Amino acid sequence: MAKNACVRIRSFVATDTDAVVALSLRAWEPVFLSLRAVLGADLDDALHGDWREYQRRSVEQTCETNEHIWVAEVDGAVAAFVAVVLHEGGTLGEIYMIAVDPEHQRAGIASALTDFALVWIKDQGAEVAMVETGGDAGHAPARATYEKAGFAPLPVVRYFKKL
Numbered sequence: 001m002a003k004n005a006c007v008r009i010r011s012f013v014a015t016d017t018d019a020v021v022a023l024s025l026r027a028w029e030p031v032f033l034s035l036r037a038v039l040g041a042d043l044d045d046a047l048h049g050d051w052r053e054y055q056r057r058s059v060e061q062t063c064e065t066n067e068h069i070w071v072a073e074v075d076g077a078v079a080a081f082v083a084v085v086l087h088e089g090g091t092l093g094e095i096y097m098i099a100v101d102p103e104h105q106r107a108g109i110a111s112a113l114t115d116f117a118l119v120w121i122k123d124q125g126a127e128v129a130m131v132e133t134g135g136d137a138g139h140a141p142a143r144a145t146y147e148k149a150g151f152a153p154l155p156v157v158r159y160f161k162k163l
Helices: 014-039 041-048 051-065 109-123 137-148
Strands: 007-011 069-074 077-087 092-100 128-131
Touching (some): 014 041, 014 077, 041 051, 051 092, 069 109, 077 109, 109 128
Parallel strands (some): 092 128
Antiparallel strands (some): 007 069, 069 077, 077 092
16 A cells, blocks of 8 residues: 555445455455365365355355444555444444455555444443454454554353364
């Protein structure tokens, strides 16, 4: 990203879907490669099949059903997005999905979207915010962003077995 690039956060509109899906697939490729290395090919195939198709459907479904989505534009082009879900009668807000195009990573956009989402969650009356991510190497940048934002990690172990 250019040093003097202009970043603007705005509400998602349906015409952003293709750009959001495309940047998400680019952003999450290292994550899915890391998951495959951890899980092994058989288990990863059973869970995700073609990861690109799996993730494309997941992002499209989020764009269709979630009304709390924002995009970050860099010089007028969609470069990142964040989706938020309110739970527990509005007392818990979750950063449900977030991605930054690799071309724009390490420029503070994930932190800006995280901060934006946290302010929005608080403004809705929620007392707690959460975000979930993986403990594998592919998720290390996400963990760093969330820890920088003040999230406290709760170690969870989730086991999978191919049947």
